Amino acid sequence: MKKILLAATAAFTFTAVSAQAAEHVEIPKEKWSFDGVLGTFDRAQLQRGFQVYKDVCSACHSLNYISFRNFEALGYSEEQVKTLAAEYEVQDGPNDEGDMFKRKAKPSDRLPKPFANDALARMSNGGALPPDLSLMTKAREGGPDYVYHLLLGYEEPPAGVQLVTGMSYNKYFPGHQIAMTKQITDGVVTFADGSPNDAAHVAKDVTAFLHWAAEPKLEARHSTGLRVTLYALIFAVLAFLAKRRMWKNIPH
Amino acid sequence: MSTEKSIWKKALDWHEERLPIISWIDHSLGTKYPVPRNLNYWWNFGSLAMFMLAVMIFSGIFLAMNYTPHVTLAFDSVEHIMRDVNYGWLIRYMHANGASFFFMVVYIHILRGMYYGSYKAPREVLWWIGLLIYLAMMATAFLGYVLPWGQMSFWGATVITSFFSAIPGIGDSIVTLLWGGFSVDNPTLNRFFSLHYLLPFVIVGLIFLHIWALHVPGANNPLGIDATPADKIPFFPYYVMKDVFGLAVFVVIYFTAVFWFPNALGEAVNYVKANPLQTPEHIVPEWYYLPFYAILRSIPNKLLGIIAMFGAILILFALPWLDTSRVRSGNFRPVFRIFFVVWVIDVLILGWVGAQPPEGIIPTIGLIGTLWYFGHFAVIMPVLGWVETPKPLPASISQSVLKAAE
């Protein structure tokens, strides 16, 4: 009984944060292009993932820390980013008359949010707040693997599990009851580059995009890291040899 | 060479007559500071700790240039550092992981002192100052963890400051004073930033005292016997070189964490902005507090739990007297060695218990671990000193070193 209640709680508090679920579900490991010592992002995959975010996720989920200018890192040119930004409208002002006005977005603008505020977001989503996705792959235990499997983890509830109204059953969500319905399905988007668009590929692409959004400096981190660490290693070897020579005639 | 002094030498002498700072440094950590020749690599961790303090202070100063201590902006300003500030990601990851590595280094430094009896006469005050540095580090780390204003920052701050509400009578007033309000809020964040910036410099002051207190009796050594002048070599260049080598190895490990596992020691929940209306299901402190958190939770009474938690550190101040053995080094104490290892395992188990939700058998394990922790100091250490027969000590360091060299 307590367990079901706990599960319901976790589901209700959709934003939730539960690092430790009521029970532990093993999240399978996936292969990512950004894994490993010199892992990098796959630009084509990021662009596809952005398309998924734009067409599917952005209806409810914000990406608060991302500006249009950041999309140059996805491999778009400055011109393409300008064109992309101009598809959106943002509020600016006040103008000389003291009125707020709408204008086309510029590359330096943040991505507009789907809802003006959290209260409106909750009201539009049956009381559940769709969390911001800018840091999602870092803000959950399991990281990108968790996000990927969550997107695909929708199942029929096992016998005996009573779903709270409006909730879906998800194998990987802590407590299993999630307010988000299944969004990633086969063919939900059609990619411009003709890449496969079955649910697994779509989920993979959008997760990679979200990981870029959460950790945009990952490539710089890996490449700087390799150089710095190699430098320190060589220094360590030299220091060891110098130390050994200095101590040669000192019994210790 | 002529006997005439060079212009540089003259300038130096002129300066030294007025402020003898060069000779002071030379006496402190240079050629005029004699150190036992037989120190092993466990003695590297003091200089490593100093290095980490420098890393933390410098990275912190530059982070503070871009950080905003306000509840609506703190989380965003950290993301601004991570995304937009040049090398901001590097400085922040160095600082965040630096805290963990600073504690690792200091824990090894403390364990080294405990195994080789470095706290024993005449180094009790040196040991005390070290413990004060450790306490100041714990406070600084706690204050710093609150600054990113994530969920764990907020709820960690709430739980830890609420410790003081256990004080009978005035507890609640003290908590209100600490918060500057009726919950953890903007005034709290602001003052935590102020104090987080202040305390490292208090630590710097304490380190001066620590090194001063080290120079009065001189460094201990793995044999634990007093060193004669013949047993010593100058700190510079011998130990400086050895420390540089140790530092280079350490830096490789530290950079591996910073560049490839920067979030492995953190809590994912702290990438969710603080929400005063929702408590995370499982509040855990950073790993370096876990054994003490386990001790706190193992006692099902608020005030007693807090007394036990602080007592776990305070009892270390009495260690020089609780240890009744005449022999310093664990190398010559066969029974102590076993109990020392058991105690370390006990602390590790407590650390594991601190990370688990307090359900099922966990609180019982925590209670047993807590009893053993205190029993080790209050019972085992004094009794061991009386009943244990230490192995024979060498007559001098030189004798021991030369025998080993043959």
Add this chain to the structure above:
Amino acid sequence: MANTAHAHAADPAGETRRDFLLHTTIAMGAVGGAMMVWPLIHSMNPAADTLALSTTEFNISGVAEGQRISVMWRGSPVFVAHRTPAEIEAARKVQLSELRDPQTDEQRVTKGKDKYLIVSGICTHFGCIPQGVKVTEPRGEFGGWFCPCHGSQYDTSGRIRKGPAPRNLAVPPIKFLTDTTVLIG
């Protein structure tokens, strides 16, 4: 000091006056220094604008029987429960001797408004927010609130029944301004 005293031994009266002056000066200096510290300490206490937010008014008529809501007071939640007769009965039949922090249910509610329980939503252990406001949340073995941090359980009167918390959920200062309007603080 000892030397000075010796040197002036020939003039005991003068010495006493000197010592008195000196001790008074030292004492006044020390007290003055201590008094300087108070403004600094007190500056850490809640500021005037924080204190200004220390009352909350709300309408209780929207809370249906069996429903619980939380309202904000001084930056923290306050639980408002419109209790069912069964919940009230459960709270009242408990013997005081069973309670860790003995208080009758009557002491914790406003007379004539017994069905409304209004208590602070701050666990008295370490300040977490107990669960149990929403029906989907766990309420613990006593049907009240359950704190997820360290497992404290509260009953339908907000009294601590199990777990590490030492005291009952605090009852904030409450005044029914009208039949349906409540002032907290």
